[in-house]
Amino acid sequence: MALRRKSERREVREMVGWVLLWTIAGMWGERPQLKASDVVFMYAPRDPALYDAYAGTVVGWAGRARSKSPQDAQWFRQRVEEAQKRRLRYCGSVDFVVDFAGFIDFRPDRFMEAVCRDLDGNPITVPWLWDHRYKGHPAYWFCTNNPDYRAYLRDQVERACIAPIDGLHIDDWRGTAACSAWFGGCFCPHCTEGFRNWLKHRFSEEQLKAMGIERIDEFDLRAFLKSKGITAEQWRKQRSRLPFGELFQQFQTEQMLQVVREVFEYAESLRGKPLLRSVNSSASSPEALVVAPLVDFFCGEMGHHASTAQAPVEPAFVFRLVEGLGKRQAATAAGHDWAWIAANEKPGLVRTWIAQAYAFGSAFMVPHRQWCYTPEKGTHWWEGKTEDFAFVYRFVRENANLFDGYRTLANLSLVYTHANFSEIRSAALELIKANIPFSILVAEPTLGIKVTPKDISACEFLLTGKQPLPPEFEQLVKSAKVSVVQWQGIEKLPESAFRQxxxxxxxxxxxxxxxxxxxxxxxxxxxxxxxxxxxxxxxxxxxxxxxxxxxxxxxxxxxxxxxxxxxxxxxxxxxxxxxxxxxxxxxxxxxxxxxxxxxxxxx
Structure with missing residues (x-):
């Protein structure tokens, strides 16, 4: 196809710029922020005394009322107030994927109409919830483009805002876009019609005909792919190389960003104030970063390679990257990491993870109760002991003045764009291992960061990848007193760039x-x-x-x-x-x- 994009990363980079219009400051003015010294609980603990033991300041991913009944509303308000009376900020949460049981009850007569479908029309389930069932049903992956399911997301927001929450977290924020990227969905009627309208408003008749679409008002992606002999398995595994594969993914991503924006704005309208916004994102790829303009911080799982029994370097790269976005990551390890910790009981290794997060300007959530996952055991849990971890978090709070307001000190900046992600990541990992100080300067247009001459002049050297930089950024560089070096390995760096x-x-x-x-x-x-x-x-x-x-x-x-x-x-x-x-x-x-x-x- 003549208009097919070269890669999923490039499709993200070229995403029309519409996300730039979604400034998260909006009508409320200055946004709330996660501080470098914040101690974040992922979930509200069973015993509120743990807030005191760990010197907690934020509850980051802490649910909502089970229903709108007076009893459930009072239960949730009490939970929020228990934290707030200890001066913690409490973030309720909304689930875009995993609360399948709640939606079955919300639309008991027609919930199957909202299930994500593959190319053959078969229902798609959530793979990591293979061991979950509700009323005889598996964990269906429900489509975030379905009006009924969007109504359920609003219902979740309303139940979170029953209490005086300070923030809102979205779990699995990519919704159907993730189902499309990894599992071959979604070909439900709403996705089919939505993609047709998206193409119609994006391309001219001539462009559509060049793609093989003679009558856009009759275009059905599923029927088109079937006519080409493409199977559901091929679409799931090779989508990016097939007709309309990357355009369909771009459509799904844009739809999801719209839903994320609407959910946050609806919550803020209900609460009448700006809320501390976060999503469950590793922030470790271009696809994971596209939501950055809509959030105040990232809050989620990152792989820590626990089974290697070594402190990983990859999270340090992410902490530097989100710092370049003016944000932080409230991190936790991935489910398989916690499963390894649970099987081997190694809190000492976890302490190295906590220290690294705070040392690089982000945070690591209190490991008091951790979700574990393996394909063999499914979901299980690990309970961290207070005596193993509380002293680390209290150390951070007792020295908050040495964390808050601090940034990386370096005379070398890596220039980040989505197109240069792989090279910048490789460079960052090598520099971290070699203890060469560097910051990351984000020049990616779709991430909403306005680079100033002062930003560029803050360092003596700019390190770039091979792909061209945005023209506006190039103009700023030309007028600045800074040396530009293309990454070719540490040994090729000027001596004054790395002997620090x-x-x-x-x-x-x-x-x-x-x-x-x-x-x-x-x-x-x-x-x-x-x-x-x-x-x-x-x-x-x-x-x-x-x-x-x-x-x-x-x-x-x-x-x-x-x-x-x-x-x-x-x-x-x-x-x-x-x-x-x-x-x-x-x-x-x-x-x-x-x-x-x-x-x-x-x-």
Missing amino acids: VRVSGEKVRVSLRYKPDDPKAPVVCHLLNQDYDLQKDDVRPREVAVSVSRALLGKALKGVPQRAILRTPKTPPVEIPIRLDGDWLTFTVPELGFWAVVEIVVR
């Missing part, structure tokens, strides 16, 4: 952070010990010497550094010696556990 931090020993990860709006604030150096011992379920303590370029420190500190203060989750703060030796500042941590925070102070 030196660390003695291996398996220590460094994250340097500073407070751009306060030149009197200390620079903070996070040290993460990655030398995890599976048998001991702890890291191997080690002495670590760290040297930081004084030129890099000079970007953040107005004056000569005078002292350093070492803070760890288990020990009182202590001043440690610093040495100024030519171009370097050096300090030594005598015994690094899983995490240390070092303040570098001028006064």
Whole structure:
């Protein structure tokens, strides 16, 4: 097909720009935000005393009333008020996919009309809910383009807003777009008609004829594909290479973004104020990022490769990426990771995940009750022990001034666009492993970030991929005093771009952070010990010497550094010696556990 796009990532990048019109500030003014020192509970705990034990500040993914009955409404209000009286912000939640049982009760006479269908017209079920049934029915994947199902989403919003919630979370926000991307849906009448209208308003008659559509008002995608001999299995596995495959996915994605926007706006109209918005997204791909202009933070599962028994580097890339979007990730591990933790009982490994999230400017949700999943066992749960984790979160809250308002300190920025995702991701992973400081500058037009000359001039070097950058961004770069380097590996970087931090020993990860709006604030150096011992379920303590370029420190500190203060989750703060030796500042941590925070102070 002449007009077929080359890749799903490119289709996201070229998405008409309409999402840019959806500024999430909207009529309410300044948006609420997740702070770097926030301690987020994924679910409301059975015992509210856990809020105090962990020094919690946010409940991120915390449901709604079961029904609108006075009894259920009172139960939910009490749950919200239990958190709010402890000064936590409480986010209700809406489920786009997994609450299949609720919809069966909502439309008992015609719920089957809303089931997602494959190319053969067969119903599609939610694969990870294979062990769930309700009233004799499997976990159907219901279509978010169906009017009845959209009415049920509004009903969920109304039940969440029965109580004075502070935010709203959407689980499985991609809805039918995810069913289309992974499982061969959806060919229900509403998707078929919707796609026909989408094509009609997007392309001219000549363009449609070039695609093989003679009469758009009669076009039926399912019938067209069947006439070409395409099977349901082919569509599920090879959609992007088949006629209309990527256009259909683009249609589904745009429909979903509209639904997400409407759900958030409806909730805010009911509550009469801006709500803290989040979705369950790993934020780890272009497809996962398209929702960014509509949310205040990401809140969801990310793969942590628990079975390797090593601290993973991939989440650190995501934390840097969302920082470039002006947001944070309230992360948790994936269901298979928690299943491994549950089977092996390794809370020490989880502590390394928590430390890494906060060290890179995001958060890791309190692991008090975790959803686990394996194909063999299905859904099961793991209960984290307070004594294993609460001290880590209390450490963050006790030192909130060293987290809030801080950003990555670097003289190198990676320039992100969807088209350059793979190269920028590869570069970021290599730089993190090598302890080369970098930030990420988001130049992707569809993500709603307005890049300024100040943003570009903040670093000495811009690192790019091979694909062209947006023309507007190129113009800004030309007028800035900055060197542009195309990623070809660390060994090809200019020496001054990467010789900024030196660390003695291996398996220590460094994250340097500073407070751009306060030149009197200390620079903070996070040290993460990655030398995890599976048998001991702890890291191997080690002495670590760290040297930081004084030129890099000079970007953040107005004056000569005078002292350093070492803070760890288990020990009182202590001043440690610093040495100024030519171009370097050096300090030594005598015994690094899983995490240390070092303040570098001028006064």
